[in-house]
Amino acid sequence: MQAELIDIRNHLANFPPFDDMPEELLNQVVNSIEVEYFRAGTQILNFGEANHWLYYVRSGAVEVFRRSGELYNRVGEGGVFAQFSLLLSNRVRFPAKALEDTLVYRIPHEVFQHLFENDENFADFVEIEDSSRLRSAVSRREKSSLMTSRVTRLINRTPVCAPCTIRLQEAARIMTEQGVSALLLMDETRQPAKLTGIVTDKDLRTRALTEALPPETCIGDIMSEGLVTTNSKAFIFEAMLTMLHNNVHHLPIMDRDEVRGVIALSDIVKHESQNSLYLVSNIFHQHTVKGLKKVSLDVRNSFVRMVNEDANSHMIGSAMAGIGRSFTQRLLELGEEKLGPPPVPYCFMAMGSMARDEQLVVTDQDNAMILDDSFDPEQHDDYFLELARFVSDGLAECGYTYCTGDIMATNKHWRQPLQVWKHYFTDWIENPKAQALLNSNIFFDLDGIYGQTEFAEELKTLIAEKASSSQRFLTLMARNALNRTPPIGFFRNFVLEKDGQHRNSFNLKRRGTAPLSDLIRVHALACGSRAQNTFDRLEAIGKTKLLLDDDLGNLRDALEFIAIVRIRHQALDIEHGREPDNNVNPEDLSPFERSHLKDAFQVVSNAQKFLRFRYNAQVGRNVQ
Amino acid sequence: MFSKPAAPQPQKSWPERFEALAREAKNPLLKRFYKTGCVSADTPLSKVPMVAIDFETTGLDPSQHSIVSVGMVPFTLKSIELAEAHHWIVRPRQPLSQASIEVHGITHSDIDHAPDIEDILPTMFKLMNGRIAVVHFRAIEREFLDVALQYRFGEGITFPVIDTMAIEAHLHPDRRPTRWQQFFGKKPVSIRLADSRIRYRLPHYPSHNALVDALATAELLQAQILHHFSPETPIGDLWL
Numbered sequence: 001m002q003a004e005l006i007d008i009r010n011h012l013a014n015f016p017p018f019d020d021m022p023e024e025l026l027n028q029v030v031n032s033i034e035v036e037y038f039r040a041g042t043q044i045l046n047f048g049e050a051n052h053w054l055y056y057v058r059s060g061a062v063e064v065f066r067r068s069g070e071l072y073n074r075v076g077e078g079g080v081f082a083q084f085s086l087l088l089s090n091r092v093r094f095p096a097k098a099l100e101d102t103l104v105y106r107i108p109h110e111v112f113q114h115l116f117e118n119d120e121n122f123a124d125f126v127e128i129e130d131s132s133r134l135r136s137a138v139s140r141r142e143k144s145s146l147m148t149s150r151v152t153r154l155i156n157r158t159p160v161c162a163p164c165t166i167r168l169q170e171a172a173r174i175m176t177e178q179g180v181s182a183l184l185l186m187d188e189t190r191q192p193a194k195l196t197g198i199v200t201d202k203d204l205r206t207r208a209l210t211e212a213l214p215p216e217t218c219i220g221d222i223m224s225e226g227l228v229t230t231n232s233k234a235f236i237f238e239a240m241l242t243m244l245h246n247n248v249h250h251l252p253i254m255d256r257d258e259v260r261g262v263i264a265l266s267d268i269v270k271h272e273s274q275n276s277l278y279l280v281s282n283i284f285h286q287h288t289v290k291g292l293k294k295v296s297l298d299v300r301n302s303f304v305r306m307v308n309e310d311a312n313s314h315m316i317g318s319a320m321a322g323i324g325r326s327f328t329q330r331l332l333e334l335g336e337e338k339l340g341p342p343p344v345p346y347c348f349m350a351m352g353s354m355a356r357d358e359q360l361v362v363t364d365q366d367n368a369m370i371l372d373d374s375f376d377p378e379q380h381d382d383y384f385l386e387l388a389r390f391v392s393d394g395l396a397e398c399g400y401t402y403c404t405g406d407i408m409a410t411n412k413h414w415r416q417p418l419q420v421w422k423h424y425f426t427d428w429i430e431n432p433k434a435q436a437l438l439n440s441n442i443f444f445d446l447d448g449i450y451g452q453t454e455f456a457e458e459l460k461t462l463i464a465e466k467a468s469s470s471q472r473f474l475t476l477m478a479r480n481a482l483n484r485t486p487p488i489g490f491f492r493n494f495v496l497e498k499d500g501q502h503r504n505s506f507n508l509k510r511r512g513t514a515p516l517s518d519l520i521r522v523h524a525l526a527c528g529s530r531a532q533n534t535f536d537r538l539e540a541i542g543k544t545k546l547l548l549d550d551d552l553g554n555l556r557d558a559l560e561f562i563a564i565v566r567i568r569h570q571a572l573d574i575e576h577g578r579e580p581d582n583n584v585n586p587e588d589l590s591p592f593e594r595s596h597l598k599d600a601f602q603v604v605s606n607a608q609k610f611l612r613f614r615y616n617a618q619v620g621r622n623v624q
Numbered sequence: 625m626f627s628k629p630a631a632p633q634p635q636k637s638w639p640e641r642f643e644a645l646a647r648e649a650k651n652p653l654l655k656r657f658y659k660t661g662c663v664s665a666d667t668p669l670s671k672v673p674m675v676a677i678d679f680e681t682t683g684l685d686p687s688q689h690s691i692v693s694v695g696m697v698p699f700t701l702k703s704i705e706l707a708e709a710h711h712w713i714v715r716p717r718q719p720l721s722q723a724s725i726e727v728h729g730i731t732h733s734d735i736d737h738a739p740d741i742e743d744i745l746p747t748m749f750k751l752m753n754g755r756i757a758v759v760h761f762r763a764i765e766r767e768f769l770d771v772a773l774q775y776r777f778g779e780g781i782t783f784p785v786i787d788t789m790a791i792e793a794h795l796h797p798d799r800r801p802t803r804w805q806q807f808f809g810k811k812p813v814s815i816r817l818a819d820s821r822i823r824y825r826l827p828h829y830p831s832h833n834a835l836v837d838a839l840a841t842a843e844l845l846q847a848q849i850l851h852h853f854s855p856e857t858p859i860g861d862l863w864l
Contacts, residue, residue: 004835
């Protein structure tokens with residue numbers, strides 16, 4: 001294949017059955033392609049005529065008909081047609097007509113045959129094509145394209161780049177001329193030139209204009225630091241999570257070291273205007289708490305939609321956490337607008353499920369503030385208390401209820417300078433006390449979400465360095481992680497609540513996901529990991545020899561299964577107009593779910609036994 | 625009684641010119657090229673073998689600038705064959721300017737080991753023999769090739785081309801709005817390759833690579849013919 005035709009190969013690689021094809025086979029395909037253009041309304045294939053090609057739609061749309069003239073399928077960009085004639089006697093069985101102006105890539109019969117024989121995936125794809133599969137595939141694609149399409153589908157132009165040494169005015173001129181809202185800045189002293197930064201409309205507004213920088217300022221001085229990018233293989237969904245997590249609105253797409261393009265938040269919103277991202281962009285457009293509250297009514301719909309689109313628990317947890325972060329960030333922006341700029345720098349921190357990227361719809365707010373060490377309570381605390389109240393009250397308005405344990409930035413204890421926070425963590429780790437740790441457990445899942453997030457990173461570093469070497473701390477953390485046991489009896493029966501409001505049910509959070517994330521947190525602390533998400537922590541643990549690979553795999557499956565049953569249960573509650581909760585009655589589960597839940601709980605139970613043994617955490621043994 | 629105005633002196637047709645040039649040409653490559661001949665002006669477009677050609681150059685003036693890369697892809701109205709697509713980087717006679725590097729992305733290290741265009745001429749002619757050249761903006765490919773051959777063989781070349789940009793220009797004679805129209809927001813119609821393709825709903829391709837531009841030009845001509853002409857239109861209506 002001529003290297004110049006890589007764009008064609010990349011296009012094919014975005015769509016099944018070519019998306020998982022080995023590079024070498026794909027190159028053969030590209031090399032054999034013949035291109036043809038059809039005007040809208042032109043007949044492409046007539047019934048009964050000879051055909052020796054598989055057709056791939058590069059742009060436009062094609063309608064495929066039954067012999068009776070009834071519409072059989074509509075094939076859009078990235079779809080294929082005419083495979084039946086190649087499988088059966090080279091006669092056209094399903095005539096096809098261009099619905100729009102269409103450019104097709106034709107793949108010759110010999111190459112089709114070669115793929116059919118050498119690529120199982122391809123063979124399955126073209127063979128098992130019956131109308132039901134097609135229909136479900138089509139409807140599926142329409143529904144969940146975020147989960148199944150790659151980011152490269154959203155790239156619609158060559159990236160606009162400039163050397164990072166150009167002047168502010170020149171950058172603005174290029175952006176205006178090219179009609180782009182982001183400019184990629186390249187370090188041209190490297191060969192080949194390397195992407196070093198990005199500057200957006202917003203950067204120009206907030207950094208250059210508001211500070212009235214002279215037009216000859218070097219663009220490198222105002223470009224965003226800590227460039228966030230994603231890989232060209234990433235799914236649109238993953239790109240969206242990356243943007244949510246880092247609070248950026250433009251994301252360069254990289255192919256190894258080369259930039260393939262830039263996608264903007266608005267591209268994804270356009271792609272799927274009904275999803276959680278739309279919600280997020282909406283959040284950032286609100287100017288009052290009242291407006292935010294109105295937007296928050298959509299959070300649950302967004303959650304249900306993702307569940308129906310078969311997202312996994314990791315995607316849903318991250319998306320919901322991303323939404324929670326966005327509410328918090330916007331409230332902080334509004335708070336600062338109202339109260340004026342902060343007197344000293346600070347970092348707003350999320351704790352618990354939001355920090356772990358595992359938030360669902362029934363959630364309270366757990367947050368804190370790390371203030372700069374120049375903080376003087378006499379002078380500055382009024383401001384920060386006011387700001388914390390504004391955010392906390394706003395979050396409560398938006399459905400994130402106040403934390404019953406008072407772990408909120410409104411609590412003076414959790415609104416302290418960095419030095420004090422370091423002292424807190426050092427004390428918890430080096431002089432651990434069981435009860436104190438039980439209350440501060442939640443602080444070991446932390447993430448900076450606004451302001452000087454590097455403060456939070458310093459705390460993560462401190463924890464990662466100190467925790468692994470304090471045996472007493474790990475023992476007590478392990479013991480706390482054993483407080484909640486899975487609802488499974490000796491004979492593999494479910495152990496149900498005996499009384500109270502939730503009689504004859506069990507709590508999937510308290511008895512399932514929480515004990516799991518608790519015990520995985522202990523292992524992660526023991527191996528000095530900085531990861532916060534439970535799946536990421538499992539991965540970090542996997543890099544040490546702390547747990548066997550089999551055990552890690554079991555834990556991952558158990559966590560995913562319990563989490564997804566919990567999520568589906570909540571989505572069902574919402575759809576039926578009930579208030580979602582974490583309590584499940586086993587009789588409401590399918591036999592499949594019941595049996596797998598028992599397996600999953602067994603995994604939790606075994607993992608707890610190992611934890612007890614590994615950290616010497618038998619209850620009753622005196623470690624204090 | 626009145627006399628008809630004198631018809632403009634008809635230029636010799638391309639097939640006749642090729643016959644004459646075949647006799648005059650000395651270089652064997654050129655002789656073969658002219659001898660293979662040229663389809664007659666009444667040949668319907670659907671029957672014409674074509675080849676899309678694109679050069680990236682160090683500038684716009686053939687007497688001062690050189691070719692740095694060549695992309696060619698043979699095609700017909702029904703089919704563009706990627707298997708026959710060719711792309712070469714060649715060593716220009718003048719040093720690369722920074723401005724041209726920014727356009728086509730070909731750098732000094734790329735051309736250090738590149739062949740002279742003379743080395744690729746046999747393959748280029750194999751693709752051109754018997755085919756009508758298709759370009760986007762005819763002031764480049766034919767002129768640059770002419771100069772390159774004069775410099776190396778002491779004799780130049782000429783041949784008919786179909787210019788997809790000239791077709792767009794013809795379709796949009798009023799593409800530059802008056803000041804008055806501009807005041808009311810009328811935008812100029814661009815006849816650049818990428819912009820022209822959008823009007824036919826052709827996909828976006830990365831530009832300024834000779835082969836990709838050649839392919840993009842071939843697709844554009846297929847679309848232009850199907851939208852504004854027909855497969856039966858004689859080639860004589862389009863070549864220049």
